[in-house]
Amino acid sequence: MLLVWTIVILVAVLLPKEDMITKPHFLVDIPHIDKVVHTVLFGVFAFLLAKVLKAKSFRIKILCIISIAIALIFGLLTECLQKILYDYIQRDFSWLDFLADSVGVSLALIIFTCCLAKRKHTKNS
Secondary structure, X not given: OHHHHHHHHHHHHHOOHHHOOOOOHHHOOOOOHHHHHHHHHHHHHHHHHHHHHHHOOOOXXXXXXXXXXXXXXXXXXXXXXXXXXXXXXXXXXXXXXXXXXXXXXXXXXXXXXXXXXXXXXXXXX
């Protein structure tokens, strides 16, 4: 699932600007909807990555550090790719997009650790 989601992100962020549906009718009034999309894309990525690492028996602290590092490096690389491919896709590097990626990663890992804590608490009850 992580590999599929990685491909979804790459397609979404490298889609040429003219091929994007930038404002579907039901999203017209939502400011900065692209930042919401970045937050969700990279949040799901970080959550799935944390699940993979948990299945490999990584400790929570270590899997969070690894997940943050990999997800943020991936986010930064996608922004760099947009800059490099600007002539073809008319999309550019954006620190605000990267910030949205970071917010998504942070929220996802908070949710992930809360779910693990709740599951551990439920098992011990």
